[in-house]
Amino acid sequence: MPGFSDDEALRYLRQITVREIGAVGQERLLASSALVVGAGGLGSPALLYLAAAGVGRIGIVDSDMLDLTNLQRQIAHRTADLGRNKAISAADTARGLNPTVTIEPFAVRIEAANALDLIGGYDVVLDCTDNFAARYVVNDAAVIAGRPLVTASVMRFQGQMRTVLPRVGPCLRCLIPDPPAPGQIPTCAQTGIIGPLAGAMGALQAVEAIKVLLGLDGTLVGRMFALDALSFEPQLLEIERDPACPVCGDAPTILQPVDIGDTCEGER
Secondary structure (H helix, E strand, O other): OOOOOHHHHHHOHHHHOOOOOHHHHHHHHHOOEEEEEOOOOOHHHHHHHHHHHOOOEEEEEOOOEOOHHHHHOOOOOOHHHOOOEHHHHHHHHHHHHOOOOEEEEEOOOOOOOOHHHHHOOOOEEEEOOOEHHHHHHHHHHHHHHOOOEEEEEEEEOEEEEEEEOOOOOOOHHHHOOOOOOOOOOOOHHHHOEOHHHHHHHHHHHHHHHHHHHHOOOOOOEOEEEEEEOOOOEEEEEEOOOOOOOOOOOOOOOOOOOOOOOOOEOOEO
């Protein structure tokens, strides 16, 4: 197949066959990059599917060390990885799945001081974090850097996903201008999580990121996808950009990411 090595032509054959992708789309994916922030329950399937799809360069940000409670849902890691940094462990797994793509692990906590440098180097960002402190930093940095952002969250049997196209569709601060006060949101340990639901939502983040990278229609810009896995009743909610948003509004007042205190909203 012109433009591909023999290995690539076979590896991506089923994806190239998809009419909306084709050879041109696959070449575009190979030349694209994605940053996955969080290598847990959402980030694990997201980064593995992006690697399998042939997204040419993938960054993984996570400062946490793997512990036994993670293995119920964080499928980029193995029991032998206990005690290792998650970004490095997930990078090894992704390289084993597809050694032809470039995997860049960052064993750091994303925060105001490094967010723009990390996010600015990639074409699309996937927010797979589990707390508002990280979510606000990622949201603000993505908007300021002009990078599309695919964000998801999971709690118990509920999952949500949105896509932020800076200054086109609404960002996190359009919906919740300020982070909740500590104590308003249940802790991760209190809520619990269904592992396969985190896997499903993370996989959908990868689908959405591929659509963004290829410029396909039907992304979740201006919409929120919500799924109750107990009833399997999905919802697609229209959400609007706030012209007065301090980050993505017509006259933004937040011009640099700002660190906030930790508040846990769910699990990744």
